[in-house]
Amino acid sequence: xxxxxxxxxxxxxxxxxxxxxxxxxxxxxxxxxxxxxxxxxxxxxxxxxxxxxxxxxxxxxxxxxxxxxxxxxxxxxxxxxxxxxxxxxxxxxxxxxxxxxxxxxxxxxxxxxxxxxxxxxxxxxxxxxxxxxxxxxxxxxxxxxxxxxxxxxxxxxxxxxxxxxxxxxxxxxxxxxxxxxxxxxxxxxxxxxxxxxxxxxxxxxxxxxxxxxxxxxxxxxxxxxxxxxxxxxxxxxxxxxxxxxxxxxxxxxxxxxxxxxxxxxxxxxxxxxxxx
Amino acid sequence: xxxxxxxxxxxxxxxxxxxxxxxxxxxxxxxxxxxxxxxxxxxxxxxxxxxxxxxxxxxxxxxxxxxxxxxxxxxxxxxxxxxxxxxxxxxxxxxxxxxxxxxxxxxxxxxxxxxxxxxxxxxxxxxxxxxxxxxxxxxxxxxxxxxxxxxxxxxxxxxxxxxxxxxxxxxxxxxxxxxxxxxxxxxxxxxxxxxxxxxxxxxxxxxxxxxxxxxxxxxxxxxxxxxxxxxxxxxxxxxxxxxxxxxxxxxxxxxxxxxxxxxxxxxxxxxxxxxxxxxxxxxxxxxxxxxxxxxxxxxxxxxxxxxxxxxxx
Numbered sequence: 001x002x003x004x005x006x007x008x009x010x011x012x013x014x015x016x017x018x019x020x021x022x023x024x025x026x027x028x029x030x031x032x033x034x035x036x037x038x039x040x041x042x043x044x045x046x047x048x049x050x051x052x053x054x055x056x057x058x059x060x061x062x063x064x065x066x067x068x069x070x071x072x073x074x075x076x077x078x079x080x081x082x083x084x085x086x087x088x089x090x091x092x093x094x095x096x097x098x099x100x101x102x103x104x105x106x107x108x109x110x111x112x113x114x115x116x117x118x119x120x121x122x123x124x125x126x127x128x129x130x131x132x133x134x135x136x137x138x139x140x141x142x143x144x145x146x147x148x149x150x151x152x153x154x155x156x157x158x159x160x161x162x163x164x165x166x167x168x169x170x171x172x173x174x175x176x177x178x179x180x181x182x183x184x185x186x187x188x189x190x191x192x193x194x195x196x197x198x199x200x201x202x203x204x205x206x207x208x209x210x211x212x213x214x215x216x217x218x219x220x221x222x223x224x225x226x227x228x229x230x231x232x233x234x235x236x237x238x239x240x241x242x243x244x245x246x247x248x249x250x251x252x253x254x255x256x257x258x259x260x261x262x263x264x265x266x267x268x269x270x271x272x273x274x275x276x
Numbered sequence: 277x278x279x280x281x282x283x284x285x286x287x288x289x290x291x292x293x294x295x296x297x298x299x300x301x302x303x304x305x306x307x308x309x310x311x312x313x314x315x316x317x318x319x320x321x322x323x324x325x326x327x328x329x330x331x332x333x334x335x336x337x338x339x340x341x342x343x344x345x346x347x348x349x350x351x352x353x354x355x356x357x358x359x360x361x362x363x364x365x366x367x368x369x370x371x372x373x374x375x376x377x378x379x380x381x382x383x384x385x386x387x388x389x390x391x392x393x394x395x396x397x398x399x400x401x402x403x404x405x406x407x408x409x410x411x412x413x414x415x416x417x418x419x420x421x422x423x424x425x426x427x428x429x430x431x432x433x434x435x436x437x438x439x440x441x442x443x444x445x446x447x448x449x450x451x452x453x454x455x456x457x458x459x460x461x462x463x464x465x466x467x468x469x470x471x472x473x474x475x476x477x478x479x480x481x482x483x484x485x486x487x488x489x490x491x492x493x494x495x496x497x498x499x500x501x502x503x504x505x506x507x508x509x510x511x512x513x514x515x516x517x518x519x520x521x522x523x524x525x526x527x528x529x530x531x532x533x534x535x536x537x538x539x540x541x542x543x544x545x546x547x548x549x550x551x552x553x554x555x556x557x558x559x560x561x562x563x564x565x566x567x568x569x570x571x572x573x574x575x576x577x578x579x580x581x582x583x584x585x586x587x588x589x
Contacts, residue, residue, distance in 0.1 A: 012387050013395065019384065020402035023460065027405065029428055030417045046428055088315065091308040101305035111312070114320045116573055120521040120542045121565045124549045124558040125323035125330070148315035178304075207410040209524045210542070214550060225412045229528065232416060240420055247416045251409045258408045262401050269407070269465065270472035 027251075034058070034245040041240050057245035064235070064242075066219055067249060070227035077142045077212075077223055078205045082198055084147045089197070092148075093156035094182050098168065114150030119211050127214055141215040142223065146205060152197045155272070159193035160186055196268035206254055224250045324566055330559035337553045349560040361536055362544045365451060369540060370519040372455035373462070378511055380459070381466025386500065388467070389474045400471075404464035411461065415528035418457040419444065422529075444530055447537045454525050454538055462518070466511050473507035474500070509580055516572055520565070541565055 028048070033041065034057055035050040061067060095101070096108055119126070126145055127136075135141045163186060171181045187194070209225045216222050222230070228250045235242060258265050331349055333342040353359045388399055406414065421428045422443040430440050443453040477500065485495050523542040526532060532539035532547070539547075545565065549558030 009390060009392060012390055012392065016384070016387050016392070016395075016399045020399050023406065023464075024402050025428070026414075026417055026421055026460070027409075029421065033420065042426055046431055088312040092312040095305040095308040099305045104305075107309060107313075110316065110321070114316055116517060116569060117320055117324065117566060118517065118521050120523060121562060121569060122320065122323035122327070124545060124555065124562050125326040126319055127549070128326075128555070129318065129323070144315070145319040148312040148319075150316070153312065203408060207412075209410070209412050209527070210546075213527075214546075225410045228410075228412055228416065232528065240423075243416065244420060247413045251413045254408050254410075255405065258405065259401070262397070265408070266400055266404060266468060269404070270468045272469075 030244050030248055030251075033240055034248045036241050038239040038241050054241070057241045058249060061231070061242060061246045061249060065227060065231045065246070067224070067227060067246070069220060070222055070224045071253070073139060073221060074206060074223040074225075077139055078202050080139070081143045081146045081205050082201050084143070085149050085152055085201060086194065086198070088148050089152035089156050090182065090187060090194075092153045093160055094186065096153065097157045097160035098165075111150040111153050114148065115154070119145055123211060123214055126211075130215055135215075137216050137218060137221055139221055142208070142212045142221075145211065149197075149201070152201070155193055155197050156190060159190040163189050193271075195264070196271045199265055199268040200272055203254060323562075327559040327562040327566070330556060331563045333556045333559075335554075335556040335559075342556075345556075349556055350564075353557075353560060353564070358536060358539070359544075362539050362541055365538060366520065366522075366540050368451060369455060369458075369522055370516065372452065373458050373519055374512070374515045376459050377463045377466055378508070378515060380463040381511065382470050382504070382508075384463070384467045385470035385474055386496070389471060400468075403467055406461045407465045409461070411524035412528055414457065414461050415525045418453075418460075419529055422453050422457075445534060447534045450530050450534060450538045454522075454529055457529070458522065458525060462515075466515070469507055469511050469514075470504065473504050477503050509576070512580070513573060513576060516576070517569065520569060541568075 029046070032048055032050050035053050035055065036047075036057075037052070037054045040047065040050065092111065096104070096111075122145075130136055130141050130144070135144070167185060168177075168181060171177060171185060176184065207225065208223070209229070212223050212226045213229065216226060219227070219230075228246055231246050232243060330342075332344060332346060334345045334348070335342045384403055388396060388403070392399070409417075422430075424430065424440070424442045424445060427443070429443065434440065441449050444450050481499050481503075482495055485499060490498065521542060522540050523546070526538050526540055526543045527546075530538040532543050541561065542565075545558050545561045548554045548561060
C-alpha cells in the first residue's frame with residue numbers, strides 16, 4: 001500500500017525534479033564558470049566540472065574593486081533601513097489595529113498607496129529632494145525613502161489585531177497602557193510577523209539597484225549591487241570567469257544564509273502574501 | 277476595522293470605554309503615526325505632486341531656469357514614436373511575463389503541496405532561490421547564458437531543434453530573452469504565495485469531492501481554483517506593479533537596445549533625467565507612469581475584486 005502510494009507520486013517527482021533541475025542550472029553554471037581558468041571557458045560543449053579549480057578569480061575580483069567596502073556598505077544600509085522601519089511600522093500598526101480616531105480609514109489608505117507607488121515611479125523628484133538636502137552620495141540617501149513602510153504597517157496591523165482586546169483591557173487596568181503595553185505585550189506576541197517582515201525587507205533592500213545607482217557616485221559609499229554593475233562596465237569585454245566570480249560573490253551572503261535558514265525564509269515569504 | 281472596535285467598546289464597562297476614549301483624545305493616535313507620515317509625505321506623496329508640477333515646465337540642460345510650458349511636454353511625448361515604442365515594450369513584457377509566471381507558480385504550488393516526503397523542501401529551495409538573488413546579479417549571469425557563441429542557452433535549446441539565436445543582440449529576440457530571464461527569477465515567489473493559500477484550503481473539501489467521484493482535474497477547477505481567487509488577485513497585482521518596475525535587467529543586459537527594442541518606461545525616465553538631464557521630461561514621464569499604475573490597479577479592483585471571496589475581516 002505504502003509503495004503504491006509512493007509510486008502514485010512518481011510522475012509528480014519527475015515533473016518537479018526536471019523543472020527544479022532547469023531552475024538550478026544557471027546558478028551551478030555561475031559557480032562553475034567562476035572557478036575556471038579563462039582559457040577553459042571557450043569549449044564547444046559546456047564543461048561543467050572546472051578542472052583544475054581556480055580560486056584565484058575571487059582574489060582578483062577583490063584586487064580590482066573594493067568589494068569588501070561594498071559588502072560593509074550593503075550591510076549598513078539594509079540594517080539601517082530595517083532598524084528605522086521596525087520603529088515606524090510598530091507605532092503606526094499599533095494605532096491602526098487598536099485605536100479609533102478621526103480619519104483612520106483615509107490615513108490607512110494613504111499608507112497602502114505606498115505599496116503601489118514603488119521608488120521606480122518617484123526616483124526623479126526624490127533625487128531632487130536629496131540634492132536639496134545635500135545628501136547625495138551618502139549611505140543615508142540610500143535608506144531615507146524606505147524608512148516608512150506601508151506594507152510593513154499593513155502586515156503588523158493584521159498581527160496586532162489577532163491579539164485579544166481583553167489583554168489590553170487588563171493591562172490598562174493594571175496601569176500598563178500605551179507604549180508600555182505595545183513594547184511589553186504586543187511586540188513579543190507579534191514576533192513571527194516582525195521576523196517575516198524583517199527578512200523580506202533585508203532581502204529586497206539587499207537587492208536594490210535603481211535607487212543606489214542614482215544617488216551614489218563614488219566607490220566608498222556604493223553597495224554590492226552597484227559595485228557589481230560598475231565592475232561589469234569597467235571590465236567589459238574582460239574574461240567571463242572574473243565577471244562570474246564577482247557575480248557569485250554578490251549573491252553569496254544571501255544564498256548562504258538562505259540555505260541555512262531556508263525553512264524560516266520560505267515561511268516568511270509565504271506568509272507575506274497570505275495576509276495580503 | 278473601526279466597526280469591530282466600536283462594537284467591542286459598546287459591550288464593555290462604560291468606565292473602561294471612557295478611559296479608552298480619553299486616551300485616544302488629544303491627537304494621541306496621530307503622534308504614533310507621525311514618524312511614518314513624515315517619510316511617506318516626503319518620499320511618496322510629495323514626489324507625486326512635485327512631478328506633476330514639474331511636468332508643466334521646460335527644465336533641462338539647455339534651459340537651466342524653469343520655463344512654464346503648460347502641457348507642451350505631454351504633447352511632445354504624444355508625437356514621439358519612441359514613447360509609444362516604450363509603452364509597447366512594457367505591454368509586451370507584461371504579457372510575456374505575467375501569465376507565464378502566474379501559471380507556473382500555481383502549477384508548481386499544486387505539485388509541491390502534495391505529500392512528497394523529504395524531497396519536498398529540496399524542490400522548494402531549488403524553485404525559490406532565484407528570488408533571493410539580486411536582479412543585477414541574475415541579469416549578469418543570464419548575459420553569460422545568452423552569449424551567442426558559447427552560451428549555455430543556445431547549446432541546450434539546439435537539442436530541441438531551436439536554431440542558434442543572437443538573443444540580446446537581435447532586435448526581435450532581446451526582449452524575449454529578458455522575459456525568459458525574468459520568468460525564471462520570479463515564478464518561485466508566486467509559487468510560495470499559492471502554496472500558502474493552498475494550505476488554507478480544508479482537506480475535507482477534497483475528501484467530500486472524492487467520495488462524490490470527482491477526479492483530480494475536476495477537483496482542481498471546482499475547489500482549488502475558485503478558493504484561490506484572493507491569492508490570484510494578490511499575485512496579479514504584485515505582478516502588474518513589478519512588471520512596470522522592470523529596470524535592472526534592461527540596464528545590465530541591453531541598456532534599452534538594440535534600437536530601443538527593450539527600452540521600458542523606467543529606463544526611459546532614467547535616460548531623460550540622468551543621461552539627457554531633461555528633468556521636465558523625466559517628471560512628465562514619471563507622472564504618466566504613476567497615473568498608469570493607479571488606473572491599472574483601480575481597474576483590477578473594480579473588475580476582479582468583485583469576484584473574489586474574502587473571509588470576513
